[in-house]
Amino acid sequence: MNRSIVRAVDWQFWISIPFLIILPFLTPYQAIATNILIVGLFATGFNILLGYTGQLSFGHASFYGLGAYTAGLLIVRLHAPLGIALLAAVVAATIAGLVIGYLSLRRSDVYFSLLTLAFSQIFYFLAFQLRSLTGGDDGLRGIPVFKPFGIDLGKPLGMYYLAFIFFIVMSYLARVILRSPLGKAMRAVKENEDRAIACGFNTQRIKLVSFVISGIYGGLAGFLYCIHLRHVPVDLFHWGMNGEVIFVCIVGGVGTFFGPIVGAIAFLLIHDYLQVIFTRWELVVGLILILFILFFNQGIVGAIENQIALYREKKAFRSQRSVVGGS
Amino acid sequence: MGERPGWVSLPSHEGEVIHISVHAFLLQAFIGLSLGSIYVMMASGLSLIFGLMRVVNFAHGSFYMLGAYTLVYLISLIGNFWICLIVSPILIGILGILIEVGGIRPLYGTEEFNPLLLTLGLNYVFVDIIRILFGLGGVGSSIPKELNGMVNLGFMMFPKYRFFMILVGAAVVFLIWLFINRTNIGLVVRAGTKDNEMVQMLGINVRLVWTLVFGLGIALAALSGALIAPITGTIPEMGMFMVIEAFVVVVIGGMGSFAGSIVAGVLVGEVIAITNLFYPQAGTVAIFILMAIILLTTKAGLFGEG
Numbered sequence: 001m002n003r004s005i006v007r008a009v010d011w012q013f014w015i016s017i018p019f020l021i022i023l024p025f026l027t028p029y030q031a032i033a034t035n036i037l038i039v040g041l042f043a044t045g046f047n048i049l050l051g052y053t054g055q056l057s058f059g060h061a062s063f064y065g066l067g068a069y070t071a072g073l074l075i076v077r078l079h080a081p082l083g084i085a086l087l088a089a090v091v092a093a094t095i096a097g098l099v100i101g102y103l104s105l106r107r108s109d110v111y112f113s114l115l116t117l118a119f120s121q122i123f124y125f126l127a128f129q130l131r132s133l134t135g136g137d138d139g140l141r142g143i144p145v146f147k148p149f150g151i152d153l154g155k156p157l158g159m160y161y162l163a164f165i166f167f168i169v170m171s172y173l174a175r176v177i178l179r180s181p182l183g184k185a186m187r188a189v190k191e192n193e194d195r196a197i198a199c200g201f202n203t204q205r206i207k208l209v210s211f212v213i214s215g216i217y218g219g220l221a222g223f224l225y226c227i228h229l230r231h232v233p234v235d236l237f238h239w240g241m242n243g244e245v246i247f248v249c250i251v252g253g254v255g256t257f258f259g260p261i262v263g264a265i266a267f268l269l270i271h272d273y274l275q276v277i278f279t280r281w282e283l284v285v286g287l288i289l290i291l292f293i294l295f296f297n298q299g300i301v302g303a304i305e306n307q308i309a310l311y312r313e314k315k316a317f318r319s320q321r322s323v324v325g326g327s
Numbered sequence: 328m329g330e331r332p333g334w335v336s337l338p339s340h341e342g343e344v345i346h347i348s349v350h351a352f353l354l355q356a357f358i359g360l361s362l363g364s365i366y367v368m369m370a371s372g373l374s375l376i377f378g379l380m381r382v383v384n385f386a387h388g389s390f391y392m393l394g395a396y397t398l399v400y401l402i403s404l405i406g407n408f409w410i411c412l413i414v415s416p417i418l419i420g421i422l423g424i425l426i427e428v429g430g431i432r433p434l435y436g437t438e439e440f441n442p443l444l445l446t447l448g449l450n451y452v453f454v455d456i457i458r459i460l461f462g463l464g465g466v467g468s469s470i471p472k473e474l475n476g477m478v479n480l481g482f483m484m485f486p487k488y489r490f491f492m493i494l495v496g497a498a499v500v501f502l503i504w505l506f507i508n509r510t511n512i513g514l515v516v517r518a519g520t521k522d523n524e525m526v527q528m529l530g531i532n533v534r535l536v537w538t539l540v541f542g543l544g545i546a547l548a549a550l551s552g553a554l555i556a557p558i559t560g561t562i563p564e565m566g567m568f569m570v571i572e573a574f575v576v577v578v579i580g581g582m583g584s585f586a587g588s589i590v591a592g593v594l595v596g597e598v599i600a601i602t603n604l605f606y607p608q609a610g611t612v613a614i615f616i617l618m619a620i621i622l623l624t625t626k627a628g629l630f631g632e633g
Contacts, residue, residue, distance in 0.1 A: 056440045056443070103619065103623060106623060107622055107627070109439070110377070110383050110443075110582065111578065111582070111622060111627065113383070113440075113443075114574050114575075114578050114618075115578075115618075115619065115622055117571065117574070118575065118615040118618055118619055119615075119619070121571065121611070121612070121615050122612055122615050122616070125608075125609075125611065125612040125615075126612075129608055239567075239571065243447055243451070246444060246447065250444060280455045280458060280459055282451045282454070282455045283451065283452055283455035283456065283459075285448075285451055286448040286449065286450065286451025286452035286455065287448070287452055288448075289444065289445075289447065289448030289451070290430070290445055290448040290449065290452070293434070293441055293444050293445045293448065294430065294433060294434070294445070297437065297438075297441075
């Protein structure tokens with residue numbers, strides 16, 4: 001089981017690099033590829049918590065919004081350089097992750113989900129009400145175009161490859177985390193928390209670490225959103241954003257390494273194509289979510305993984321038989 | 328400014344002191360009670376469903392919205408408010424039963440958050456279907472003329488319709504109490520909330536009771552929506568805020584506890600109404616803070632076990 005997960009993480013990570021390098025040339029326009037990476041990064045973090053630790057947070061919008069607002073506010077109000085904004089977004093997400101995680105994880109299951117939701121609603125309210133600071137429901141505007149290391153982020157490809165670097169680094173980090181003893185402990189919590197406690201794990205701390213890590217991914221995604229769209233809408237804190245990241249993970253495949261990015265591609269392409277022909281794309285999103293939950297629980301990547309595992313088994317069985325038959 | 332008899336003085340969020348007459352305060356407290364009766368009905372449905380089958384019904388708000396729209400639509404067809412107020416919850420309750428049988432039943436025994444995610448998907452679907460059928464904007468509705476005007480409570484005048492809402496809330500609470508404590512099905516519900524496996528072991532068809540309770544919970548949500556529609560009108564997104572607030576009520580009261588839903592429903596209605604007096608925008612965030620405090624200081628809400 002563990003070995004197969006490690007192997008799946010491995011090949012999926014190495015495949016993702018060449019695939020993502022050519023992604024902007026495959027999408028209808030290049031900016032959407034950047035959106036895919038941003039949502040994919042957010043979902044990769046979310047997947048560490050949901051897919052590998054088994055905790056359903058309904059308030060990850062907090063981190064997404066916090067990363068975007070922290071970076072945006074520093075840039076717009078204090079004219080901070082990009083590096084400081086990035087650092088601040090990560091620090092804000094870490095602190096929020098520690099506080100929200102510490103408080104919410106004192107309760108399990110549903111209570112945990114609803115507590116995280118409550119926190120994201122509080123953030124939504126604050127961003128909405130502190131109009132003079134955040135721009136209220138108009139969102140935060142006036143973020144300039146940055147040119148770090150000579151890369152023009154105003155150009156779609158420049159922005160894409162910056163996001164690509166972030167994505168690959170964070171994706172590699174996720175690979176390291178999932179292969180580490182910590183990653184194994186996370187999966188132990190997911191499989192059976194009581195057993196993990198009995199084995200002497202401090203499951204509370206494992207869940208908190210997982211929560212903070214996934215929050216940092218959310219914060220980074222928020223930061224990228226802020227410099228990509230140069231606008232921070234209050235919707236980032238909206239609970240619908242939690243629904244979006246859940247959709248991405250479910251469709252891509254919960255607990256699969258490549259799932260979040262596949263889910264993000266599916267989500268943004270559905271969003272983009274449908275919006276042109278049919279304004280009520282949420283209906284389609286809802287139906288797809290229902291269909292996946294009912295009939296296609298492993299998601300796209302999960303189904304592929306299963307097929308590969310099946311094929312390997314068959315092959316092993318066949319080779320075994322041929323050995324027996326030959327002798 | 329000195330103290331005036333009949334007025335209360337309280338600090339506002341901006342630091343200065345605002346003076347509010349006792350009368351305005353009482354009026355708001357009663358409005359809180361009418362709001363509370365909606366929360367009580369929403370929360371007892373959610374809580375019954377969760378207590379029995381461990382399903383977090385995220386679509387509860389969209390059933391509330393569907394109840395409101397069904398009422399408004401039926402009134403435009405039939406014209407009689409009273410018939411529509413009864414028919415709308417029944418129709419939506421049947422829809423709830425169909426969804427339980429077709430969608431949620433296959434998910435029992437799989438990952439525990441699957442039903443939640445399914446109902447999240449349903450939520451998107453219902454809201455968008457209503458947008459397609461009735462348009463993005465809201466549909467207005469009016470208070471039936473029998474309930475228009477004011478009622479004299481002895482110490483103050485109070486809107487008749489709001490008073491009616493309080494009465495309906497009280498009646499529903501009484502009926503649910505009868506159902507849970509005085510009927511055979513109620514016995515199964517109580518036993519199932521405590522220990523599902525044991526009840527199944529005794530050879531009782533729990534699945535049927537589950538379906539029934541799911542339908543009942545959904546009908547309660549539809550009744551809440553139908554009841555509030557004449558005051559607020561309807562918009563497709565009306566359930567989105569409601570479901571989150573109803574969750575807050577359930578969590579404060581304790582998931583699965585009926586008494587908890589009643590106490591917390593009234594409490595949350597009052598907190599929102601009273602906050603509205605001083606700082607109208609903070610009403611909803613006040614209840615989240617309340618919820619966070621209660622969850623962190625008690626084990627599982629006010630009346631919850633474990």
